[in-house]
Amino acid sequence: MKKVLSSILVLSIIAIFVSGCTSSKDASNTGDKKGKYNVITTTTMLSDMTKSIGGDFVEVKGLMGPGVDPHLYKASAGDVSLMQKADMVVYNGLHLEGKMGEVFEQLDGGGKLIVSVANGIKEEKLLNSQDASISHDPHIWFDVNIWKDASIELAKGLKKLDKEHEKEYDENLKNYLVELDELDAYIKERTLELPKENRVLITAHDAFNYFGRAYGYDVRGLQGISTASEAGTSDVRELANFIVERKIKAVFIESSVPKKNIEALQEAVKAKGFDVKIGGELYSDSIGDKGSKAETYIGTFKSNIDTIVDALK
Ligand SMILES: [Zn+2]
Incomplete structure (x- = not known):
């Protein structure tokens, strides 16, 4: 963890240095297509959700690939760098990304727009965890109705990031929620x-x-x-x-x-x-x-x- 923290420190200094000459939207500071916001997500579920709601206005990069266990995932120095350079960072929260907590805290302290989709879910909907080190069960994507709340929270973040396209994000969200309702019906x-x-x-x-x-x-x-x-x-x-x-x-x-x-x-x-x-x-x-x-x-x-x-x- 020490190593991660020191790399965050170094990167923060670089970020401060670099941020003077880049504005968020047109910066393309990770070399992505011009005019898109760079959004970094942790899990594959969140990458997919962000692509669905962000549509044409965001370039999504997920840190974890298919089959990766988020409970055990450690952010590499490269990941931290990507998050530092991103316009927005999206994570699940509720300690799903159990080894990344301090990274998010550091980013938050640096004024980065970071969204934990779990913040959009009312506490009474959350299940308690039997694991003493975690207060709530983080696997919120397995109840489609709760995942709808998470989608709404993500859309809020996108609208904060890019006020210009508020309408489009609302439209994408509306369509996504319809698809989620259909999924819910299929499961039942x-x-x-x-x-x-x-x-x-x-x-x-x-x-x-x-x-x-x-x-x-x-x-x-x-x-x-x-x-x-x-x-x-x-x-x-x-x-x-x-x-x-x-x-x-x-x-x-x-x-x-x-x-x-x-x-x-x-x-x-x-x-x-x-x-x-x-x-x-x-x-x-x-x-x-x-x-x-x-x-x-x-x-x-x-x-x-x-x-x-x-x-x-
Ligand atoms: Zn799990």
Whole structure:
């Protein structure tokens, strides 16, 4: 962390030096297309949201690629430099980016426009975290209605950044919210294909609690809210017992978490004389790769609900 802080310090000095000769909009100070605002986002969900609402007026650069675990992600000196030079920085908040807190604090102190989309969500909508070091569960994108609030918060930031195009951002937001409503309806519709007792979702880490509350699934994760904590053997045993008792058909691996824990769980179930299959891979803390059908937030959520319902039917 010391290293990061000192590089922030150096970069702050450079930024002060450089900012004298660049104004935000036409600066193109990261070499992007002229006339666009440079927006840096942390997670892939936020990159996608910012592209959807920012439209033609922003150049979005995401720090984390598909499959990257945001709980463990550390900002490199290059990342800090990008954020320093950006017109706006967007992050999730609620300690999702657990290793980047001090970087955001430093940026905030430097007067940079930074938006934590979690600030747009009323506290009573947030789930508490069982993890003592985190107050709320940060996986807010798994309840589409909460993600709508996050989108509204992002649009507020864009309008602050670029007052000239307020109308366009409002229009883009309106369209995006309609798409999110359609997604919400799709998830509910597919869920109806499952008998109530089959609506049990077991995954590698506790990313799906908002999903469970919003769409009526009993959700169990092998690891905690953050992937920083390891799953213990007693966690595996307990969950294995639960699977055998409830005769759960499938458990799921996650795109941003190694699959070894879920495989250990499957073995533990087998040792008790029951077979649980791996129902497929869910995108948890990142959206899909380019070229997959899951390269947008909406595509990712559709892919997840299809995988879940098809495996548990
Ligand atoms: Zn997570």
